[in-house]
Amino acid sequence: MARPTEITPEVLERRRQALQQVRQWGDPALRAVARAVDEIDAELVGEARRMIEIMDAALGAGLAATQVGIMRRYFVYREGEHSDGAAATLVNPVVEWASDETDVAGEGCLSLDGVWVDVERPSAVRVRGLDLSSREVAIDARGPLARRLQHEIDHLDGILMLDRTSKEQRKAALRALREGTTMEPPAGEDTTPS
Numbered sequence: 001m002a003r004p005t006e007i008t009p010e011v012l013e014r015r016r017q018a019l020q021q022v023r024q025w026g027d028p029a030l031r032a033v034a035r036a037v038d039e040i041d042a043e044l045v046g047e048a049r050r051m052i053e054i055m056d057a058a059l060g061a062g063l064a065a066t067q068v069g070i071m072r073r074y075f076v077y078r079e080g081e082h083s084d085g086a087a088a089t090l091v092n093p094v095v096e097w098a099s100d101e102t103d104v105a106g107e108g109c110l111s112l113d114g115v116w117v118d119v120e121r122p123s124a125v126r127v128r129g130l131d132l133s134s135r136e137v138a139i140d141a142r143g144p145l146a147r148r149l150q151h152e153i154d155h156l157d158g159i160l161m162l163d164r165t166s167k168e169q170r171k172a173a174l175r176a177l178r179e180g181t182t183m184e185p186p187a188g189e190d191t192t193p194s
Contacts, residue, residue: 011059018057022067024111025160027175030111033067034073034156037091044072048089048132051076056087060110062148064155067111074129075152080146090137093129093153098122105144107151107161109143114182115173121150148182 023029047070055063055076074090079085080157108114124142125153127149131137139150141149150159162170176183 003033003078008193014057016137018054019110019113021054022058022063023069025112027111029066029069029071030160031158032071033158034064034071037075037130040091040130040132044074045132047072048074048076052087052089055110058110061184062152063110064152065101066155066158073156075156076152077148078153079145082194089132089153090129090139090149091131092129093149093156095125095150096138098150099124105147107147109151109161111155112160112162112173113189115176117161117169117173119147119151119161119164121147121164125149127153135179 043156047065051063051065051068054068055061055078062075064075065072076087076089076092079088099122103123104118104119104120107119108116123146124140125146127139129137129139139145139149153163154160162173165173173183175181
């Protein structure tokens with residue numbers, strides 16, 4: 001499925017349907033630690049393709065297996081600084097190195113739809129894992145891609161962006177989630193949720 005370039009009522013309806021397949025805040029799967037993948041087989045490849053379709057329909061930039069109830073250690077994501085690159089899958093990802101330099105930016109999440117919070121993360125990371133052909137890959141990332149990779153790895157460890165924000169923003173986000181309201185993303189930031 002091609003990523004939409006225009007937000008139409010049809011795109012919004014596809015997004016709503018896709019989000020129904022994504023575990024939402026409060027679901028125990030979001031707090032579970034994913035188990036390592038022993039073998040990249042046809043089943044995993046099929047799951048990853050389905051997850052990419054869900055991610056794209058939901059207008060997201062990343063989606064961890066745990067977010068769709070699969071307790072295996074992998075995620076799908078869009079490459080590129082502004083989630084405008086090719087779709088990719090990373091299996092058994094590990095942060096090999098993280099910069100001492102950090103930055104704070106707004107993050108959204110498909111499992112906490114409509115909520116945006118500021119999160120401080122290392123500005124650059126090196127992540128290692130496997131692609132769907134079982135080849136080892138190393139990704140050196142800065143900026144939004146580094147943030148996206150860290151966000152998805154957090155999901156695989158049962159950590160949500162709410163665990164990494166200020167107490168005040170966490171309280172506001174939890175209130176918005178309970179009440180079914182939204183929190184606006186910071187102005188001028190990449191607003192593609194992971």
